[in-house]
Amino acid sequence: MNDVDGRVHVFSEAQMPQPNSNAVRVRQRPQTSTALQTERPSTFTQIPIDQLKPAERRVRKHPRGKLDKLVSTIRRFSVVAPILVDKDNRIIDGHLLWEALKTLGHTTVYVQRADHLSEAEVETFRIAHHALLEMGQWDVEQLKLSVEGLIQIDPDLVAHTLLPMGKIDGLLLSGFDQPADADIPTAEKTSLLQHGDAFIFGPADGAPMHRLVCGDAKDPTVIAQAVGGKAVQMLFSDVPYGLVPIEGVVSAKHKDFVEGASMSEPEAIGFFTELLGASAPHVVRNGAVFLFIDHRGMYGLTQATRSLGLSHICTVAWDKTAGGMGGLYRHQVEFVLVLAKGERIAVNNVQLGKHGRNRTTLWSSSGMAQFGVDRKAALDAHPTVKPVQLLSEAILDVTNVGDVILDPCMGTGSTVVAANRVNRVGVGVEIDPIYFEVAVRRLQAVVDRPMIHEETGLTLEALLDQRAASSAAAA
Incomplete structure (x- = not known):
């Protein structure tokens, strides 16, 4: 065998070069x-x-x-x-x-x-x-398609790929350009929906498992109905502030929330304790609890979470990039209490930027004062709606694909929309039927499939038509 110009040549015995006594003798490699x-x-x-x-x-x-x-x-x-x-x-x-x-x-x-x-x-x-x-590298587009396919078949399989969740989330969100807060339906003055109504997506390949329930989140049976026996990895909510009336202070257009406005401090502590006490038992050990609050409700909420045994991990300041309503100064910052049901939050997809998620205790994201082209629609729907991008990032930080995110005060459903956006399961409860109807319509538009009324099997429109006909007949 001889190597000439990088090509391997194989000789037969007759073709092998014959020894030459005058040739330079080269040491043969064994x-x-x-x-x-x-x-x-x-x-x-x-x-x-x-x-x-x-x-x-x-x-x-x-x-x-x-x-x-x-x-x-x-x-x-x-x-x-x-x-x-x-x-x-x-x-x-x-x-x-x-x-x-x-x-x-x-x-x-x-x-x-x-x-x-x-x-x-x-x-x-x-x-x-x-x-x-070590010489290979991922084909990012093909890997993204594979992961998306697994999520459609069985989200639990994604964890078994052993890819870091930060990398998986980065793949899934690459090229994502859907407007996060577009097309929020306008809230009507009344709604034919009522407490006890629950909406889900009907059975279909890849159908999200989100569930929305209209009811009082202080009632443990309502939360149990919403969760449906699932383990909650993250409780994420913008709780009513307790000490702050909505009408004339936060919004000139909207009425006060059904509960939580103009309470005394002791009343607010009791309210927060009862509200979170119904949801906290469904959160897994070392699960995450993220709660929006402003400076006036901070003390009462902190006292309530301590009484429930939740550990304070840190406090995040949300910089809304522009001032809103206020007194001496316009309010530009809102706070998020980051808590754990246990000593720590088990899922950490940030890891100090190891997978490209460089996150700090200062979140900068436009609030209602600078909400872009969708600001009017968002404000028409709800006075304290949160940007979906802001919520999505927080969900990515402390949960994995397929995890359940519970919002017991979901308003118009921004948390559930954010959960859907990042391939998590959203569970929402809302006490006000008007806001609840907005949330159902909004999630239907995002997923582009009708939600089904769990008790009757009817779509939202069919249920409303049926109830309108019943009301007319009774009149």
Whole structure:
């Protein structure tokens, strides 16, 4: 065999160059086993797991937690690749898999025995194998399509890809240009919807599992109806401020909220405690609780959350980029209490910017004073509507794809719209039928599918027509 101009040529015995006594003698390299690989292939066999031996030098380190992830993957898929070993059953590649199988209690293991390799070739192959793994890169567009497909089939599968959730969310939001706050329906003066009404999306491939319920969120049975037995990863709400009337102070157009306006401080503490006390039991251990509040309601809300055993992680200031209504100064900042049901928030997709999410305790996002072209529609619908982009970012920080987000004071449904936008499940409760109807119409428009009244199986329009006809007949 000769190598000329980078091409490999194979000679027959008759074509081999003949020795020449006058030629310069070149030291011949011994033929390596690589040249004979097709003649002596590696073999597959099953052996007792305790016969395996680790390599003397393990050239690759694994980060903490990788073993647990591999164990979880094997449990989920029941697929195990063979471990590559040499003639003495010393591991060439597959140390972490070996440890995972031992953790799972396996007594035997399939191996691929490369007994044709010399010790030097084993060491060379081990380094080359790991170097090759580092040379590839993701095809972002194809990866995005694959992840989106998995979400449509079964969102729980996404976690088993072992991609960091920050990376997954970045993929899913890349190229996302849907106006977050467009087309908010105008609130009517009355509504034929009533407490006890619940709307969901009908069964269909890939249909979101969002659920909206009209009722009093202080009632544990209402929250239980909304949650439907699901574990809540995040409670995220703009709670009524308790000490602040809406009419004439926050908005000249809207009436006061059904509950929560013009309370004394002790009344506000009791109100917050009762409201959050109905929802908090549904939040998982070390789940997140994010609550919007202004400076006047901060003390009462803090006292209530402490009494419920919620841990204060930090306080975020939301800079609305322009002043709104106020007294001596116009108010430009609102606050978010970031709390945990436990000592910490278990899901951390920020990780100090490791996956590109550089987040701080200052959130800058336009409020109602600078809400763009959709400002009038948003204000017509609700006096304290929050930007969907702001809510989406917060949801991304502390939840995973498919997690349940509960808003017990959803107003016109911005939190549920944000949850839908980032592939989470939104659950919303609203006490005011007028705002509740706006939320149902809004979510239908975003998802582009009709919601179904859970009790009757009717669409929103069919239910309203039926109730209007009944009212007319009764009159």
